[in-house]
Every structure is written in structure tokens, then in C-alpha cells.
Amino acid sequence: GENVEQHPSTLSVQEGDSAVIKCTYSDSASNYFPWYKQELGKGPQLIIDIRSNVGEKKDQRIAVTLNKTAKHFSLHITETQPEDSAVYFCAAGRANSKLTFGKGITLSVRP
Amino acid sequence: EAQVTQNPRYLITVTGKKLTVTCSQNMNHEYMSWYRQDPGLGLRQIYYSMNVEVTDKGDVPEGYKVSRKEKRNFPLILESPSPNQTSLYFCASSFGQGSNQPQHFGDGTRLSIL
Numbered sequence: 001g002e003n004v005e006q007h008p009s010t011l012s013v014q015e016g017d018s019a020v021i022k023c024t025y026s027d028s029a030s031n032y033f034p035w036y037k038q039e040l041g042k043g044p045q046l047i048i049d050i051r052s053n054v055g056e057k058k059d060q061r062i063a064v065t066l067n068k069t070a071k072h073f074s075l076h077i078t079e080t081q082p083e084d085s086a087v088y089f090c091a092a093g094r095a096n097s098k099l100t101f102g103k104g105i106t107l108s109v110r111p
Numbered sequence: 112e113a114q115v116t117q118n119p120r121y122l123i124t125v126t127g128k129k130l131t132v133t134c135s136q137n138m139n140h141e142y143m144s145w146y147r148q149d150p151g152l153g154l155r156q157i158y159y160s161m162n163v164e165v166t167d168k169g170d171v172p173e174g175y176k177v178s179r180k181e182k183r184n185f186p187l188i189l190e191s192p193s194p195n196q197t198s199l200y201f202c203a204s205s206f207g208q209g210s211n212q213p214q215h216f217g218d219g220t221r222l223s224i225l
Contacts, residue, residue, distance in 0.1 A: 032211035043115075043201050043216030044154070051211075089154060093210035098169060101146075103153035 002027040004092050006102035014110050019080050023090035023102050024072045030092040033066060033073045038087040038104070048075070080109045113138045117202050117217035124192060125225050132187045132220050134202030142209030143185035144169070145177065147198040148219075154201070160185055161208060192224045 003026040013019045025033075031052035036044035050057045050064045050073065057064050063076040077084055085108050093099035115136045124130055136143065144159040146169075156169030160179040174196055176188040185204075189196060200220045205212040 034213060036216075041218070043203075043218045045216065046213045049213060095208055095211050097210050098156055098159060099144075099210045099214065101154040103151065 002030055002092055002097070002100040004090060004100050004102040006090055006105050008105065009103065010106045010108070012108040012110060013080050015080060015082060017080055019075075019077045019084070019107055019109075021075045021088055021090070021105050021107070022072055023074070023092075024070075025092040025100075026071065027092065027094070028068075028071065029097075030094045032093045032099075033064070034091050034093075034099075035064060035075050036089040036091070036101075038089065040086075044089055077107075082109050082111055085109045113215070115202055115204055115215050115217040117200075117220050119220060120218065121221050123223040123225065126193055127191050130189050130192060130222075132189075132200060132202075132222070134185045134187065134217060135183050136185075136202075136204040136215070137183065138204060138206075138215065139182065140204035140206055140215070141182070142207060142212070142214075143179065143202065143204045144209060144214070145175070145185070145187050146201045146203065147171065148201060149198050157187070157200075159209065189222075192222075194224050197222060197224045 034049035037047045038044040061078045066073040087104045089104045091101045145157040146154045158177040160166045202217045203214040205214045
């Protein structure tokens with residue numbers, strides 16, 4: 001089955017700096033890669049996703065890049081703000097299979 | 112408002128006392144799923160359902176049951192809860208098959224089994 005790993009498990013950045021969170025996956029057939037943000041006391045919320053026919057996707061300060069050859073994808077947050085502090089999960093999935101999540105990373109943005 | 116609603120949000124109970132956590136979605140989604148979240152282990156899937164009367168095991172189904180009699184509801188049943196089922200539980204739903212579609216999560220149910 002699919003195995004998704006997230007590194008590092010915690011990340012602390014200064015407000016205004018960029019943050020990069022990387023995930024690796026094992027199943028070359030996976031073709032859908034979402035990122036979820038979980039704030040305290042809330043359920044995970046989708047912030048961006050990418051499909052395997054695209055190499056990069058941006059949405060304002062957030063971008064995701066996908067390297068299918070190396071089987072990794074990364075979340076990039078620019079100009080970080082305190083409200084970006086949360087737990088971030090990556091996941092990998094494909095049709096007729098389940099969505100597999102990474103273990104999550106806690107991002108702290110220092111004011 | 113499109114949402115996934117879980118009840119209860121918090122529950123403290125004792126070993127062996129059957130309990131049900133309800134999940135309801137108002138988006139007409141085919142796919143629904145239950146996850147548990149534990150420190151250091153991330154989100155692990157318990158059961159999922161691709162449509163009415165269709166359910167299947169996820170990664171950690173032992174000790175749990177589910178049913179999908181209606182499209183909007185997907186209750187999680189713990190017939191004889193044990194302390195190792197103390198966890199934070201999330202229900203999620205999506206269009207299509209779920210594994211390649213954005214999932215909408217509820218706000219979670221924190222269960223403590225004493």
C-alpha cells in the first residue's frame with residue numbers, strides 16, 4: 001500500500017519568512033496530492049491540492065510542487081503570518097484506493 | 112452552509128458501554144470516511160463508504176462498526192469500547208470515490224474511555 005512520510009515533524013519560522021514542508025510517497029500510481037491545515041480544536045481543512053498531470057500550483061501565498069520522478073511533493077508558504085501556525089497534513093491518493101495521510105507537521109510562526 | 116456535523120463533540124465513558132458517534136453531511140457526497148487522530152500517528156482511516164450500503168475497512172477497523180443506510184449519515188459504533196480507543200475522531204465526506212477528491216472534515220469528536 002501507499003506510504004506517505006512528512007519531514008520535518010515540527011518547523012518554526014520567523015514571521016515574514018517562507019516555510020517549506022516536504023512529503024514523500026511510495027506508490028507511483030498515486031495521482032492526487034492534497035494538503036490540509038488543522039487549527040486547534042478544528043478538523044483538517046483543504047488548503048491546496050495538485051494532480052499528477054501538473055507540476056506546480058499556486059494560490060496567493062501558498063504553492064505546491066510535485067516531482068513525480070522523485071515521488072515527493074512540497075508545500076510552500078511565503079510571507080508567513082502568525083495565523084499560519086497550525087498542523088499541516090499531506091496525503092496521497094488515486095482512484096479505487098484510499099487516501100493515505102502523512103503524520104502531520106506542526107508549523108509555528110514566531111511574531 | 113455546506114458542512115459535516117459530528118455528535119457528540121466530547122464524550123467520557125467507561126469500558127464496555129456501547130456508544131455511537133453520529134456523522135451527517137448536507138452536500139450529497141457519495142464518499143464518507145472515519146479517521147482517528149493520535150499524537151505522533153497522524154490520521155488513520157477506520158472505515159469508509161463509497162455509497163449507500165457500501166462500506167469497507169480502512170487501516171484500523173478493529174473494535175469499530177459502521178453503517179450507511181442513508182447517503183447523508185455514516186455513524187461510527189463502538190460495541191464494547193476499550194481504553195485504547197481513546198482518541199480524537201473525524202468524519203469526512205467527498206464527491207466520487209474520495210481518494211482523489213477534496214475531503215470535507217467535521218470538527219471532531221474527542222472520546223475518552225475509562
